[in-house]
Amino acid sequence: MKLHTETRGDGPRRVALVHGLGVRGAMWGSLADRIAATGASVTTVDLRGHGASPRADHYTADDMAADLVETLPTGLDVVMGHSLGGAVLVRAAAALAPARAVYLDPGFRIGLPTKGLAGKLFWAAPALSLGLATLASTPARRKREAAYSPEDRALLAESRAGLEKRLAVDVFRDIAHHPFAAAPPAVPSTVVLSADGSQVVPDALATELEGLGWEIRRVPTVHHEFWVEDFDATWDAIQDRV
Numbered sequence: 001m002k003l004h005t006e007t008r009g010d011g012p013r014r015v016a017l018v019h020g021l022g023v024r025g026a027m028w029g030s031l032a033d034r035i036a037a038t039g040a041s042v043t044t045v046d047l048r049g050h051g052a053s054p055r056a057d058h059y060t061a062d063d064m065a066a067d068l069v070e071t072l073p074t075g076l077d078v079v080m081g082h083s084l085g086g087a088v089l090v091r092a093a094a095a096l097a098p099a100r101a102v103y104l105d106p107g108f109r110i111g112l113p114t115k116g117l118a119g120k121l122f123w124a125a126p127a128l129s130l131g132l133a134t135l136a137s138t139p140a141r142r143k144r145e146a147a148y149s150p151e152d153r154a155l156l157a158e159s160r161a162g163l164e165k166r167l168a169v170d171v172f173r174d175i176a177h178h179p180f181a182a183a184p185p186a187v188p189s190t191v192v193l194s195a196d197g198s199q200v201v202p203d204a205l206a207t208e209l210e211g212l213g214w215e216i217r218r219v220p221t222v223h224h225e226f227w228v229e230d231f232d233a234t235w236d237a238i239q240d241r242v
């Protein structure tokens with residue numbers, strides 16, 4: 001599936017950005033502008049079911065990775081994925097063959113039950129189960145979102161309003177049942193983890209990946225939203241990799 005893309009800047013370095021679940025490419029906003037200002041052309045994509053890209057009958061990380069390969073050229077200088085975008089990018093990296101891949105809190109693993117009675121009960125009513133699973137973190141997340149810029153709050157609200165409810169269920173189900181298996185990186189790769197990073201890249205997995213040749217960086221002063229919450233801390237962590 002061909003995805004909707006937007007490009008800013010016309011520098012010789014070519015960078016692509018892949019957003020997380022429930023938003024769209026425009027959410028990269030100020031970060032995309034900063035990268036473009038360094039002398040790059042920066043392309044943002046809307047994953048299937050998000051933004052201006054087509055809707056689909058099913059949503060898996062493999063489907064989205066195939067879309068990415070169909071949409072982006074091979075051999076870019078950098079491709080960066082955030083959250084779900086990281087789970088998609090890791091499945092597409094070998095085919096896209098960028099000079100470097102950068103992952104911000106990539107959705108490599110999700111701590112949701114998949115086996116036994118607990119797994120059956122959880123996925124029998126997944127929308128309800130996922131809602132309950134995130135309930136405890138909701139007040140803190142809403143407090144952080146209240147401090148976002150008006151532009152980012154508007155983009156977030158618009159993106160969520162247009163999201164198919166089953167998309168999130170499909171994605172969480174897929175990644176929970178098919179977590180990323182640690183392996184050497186297909187291309188030189190940097191993983192940047194926030195204070196919430198262990199929820200998607202557990203500490204044991206991060207250590208294993210580092211031993212396999214992945215570069216692991218940590219930004220403990222920000223949460224999963226990275227640049228939307230603290231642009232400067234995020235930029236300091238990635239500027240030499242984009």
